[in-house]
Amino acid sequence: MADPLHQFVINPLVPINVAGLDLSFTQSSLWMMISVGAAYGLVMLGTRHAALIPGRLQSVVELAYEFIAGLIKDNAGREGMRYFPAIFTLFMFILFGNMLGLVPMAFTFTSHIIVTFAMAITVFVLITALGFAIHGAHFAHFFVPAGAPKAMIPLLVPIEIISYCVRPISLSVRLFVNMMAGHMMLKVFAGFVTALGVFGFAPLAVTVALLGFEVVVAFLQAYIFTVLTCIYLHDAIHMH
């Protein structure tokens, strides 16, 4: 039976070495590019006719557009719409990474902690910078809970700062662990199908059910990542 972790091994397709740094084009990079192409292709194909009454594909695109627009307006307010392209890109990139990763033989780049962490820390750094850019030094008051007794402040501020700094970690680990666990489960149960011979139908049924679950998880994790980004954006714009 195959090693369920083997699917996560990065295989270089085109070895590239820049100044001693291994920047090889791997199967992970390939699926990132495929996700980019698929996400862009979907939107362009959906708006090809720009019909007044949308067809199916156009409805999907408009639904995605208005879904993210609604998410931003609900969670970050109207001011958050300035960052709509970035958040839409974030959602589509993660969603397509998750969804395409469920295609057999595909690689799920979001199942790597370094990818999710790089996205999360970028979001975190940019949003924190935005907070300071909007509110200046006053943004530091964000770490002082409103209405807290003076005596508690020395205790509360470090807690607030820690909980703030943990955000990129929880954001990235949540996505990465969900993707990795789902794919491991799928691999393990798919392995049982051949190992059990005639009784293989039982793990096969489980695999089918799991795949359905994973589709939901793939969407849900992309959604959670985006929603949390919007909520952090709200904190940066409005502070509380």
Place this chain on the structure above:
Amino acid sequence: MQRLLRSMITSLPALVLAAPVFAQAADEVHETSAGLPQLDPSSFPSQIFWLAVSFLLLFWLFRTKALPRVGEVLESRQDRIAADLDRATKLREEAEAALVRYQKVVADAQAKASGQIAATRERLIAENTARQAELDADLAAKVEAAEQRIQAARDAALAELHSVAVEVAQAATQRLIGREVPRAAAEAALAAVTKEAA
């Protein structure tokens, strides 16, 4: 976690059947794997680099090409709906104005008609009255003329009667006394008698 547990529970029969295989597989994992591939830092630069490249590429494509198109479609639909609503409102206003105009025309026509009716009636009444007055005057004139004629006839008759009476008196006197009384005396005597009788 819950999802994991639930799938574990649903797959319990399979797990029981597969227990020996699973144990073997677990051993294999232990022996061959050198840990999670995700924690192998040698692939980190490549992953971060290509993540940045692909993410920025998608961001650029969306921002400059795809999203303006979607926004345009949504906006044009919004505009179209707004324009349709505007037109509907305008048409309704026009219809209302037309209704008001129509009502005004009807009211005008009614007013004019009743004015004409009143005028005609007045004219007819006036005509009638005039004709009546004319007729009255005509009749009065005729009555007057008749009365005058009657008066004249009577006067003539009376005058005649007077001269007849004088002549009768002359003739009677001649017959009675055989003497011709002059006309003037007879007239005077008659006048005295009439005066006495009156």
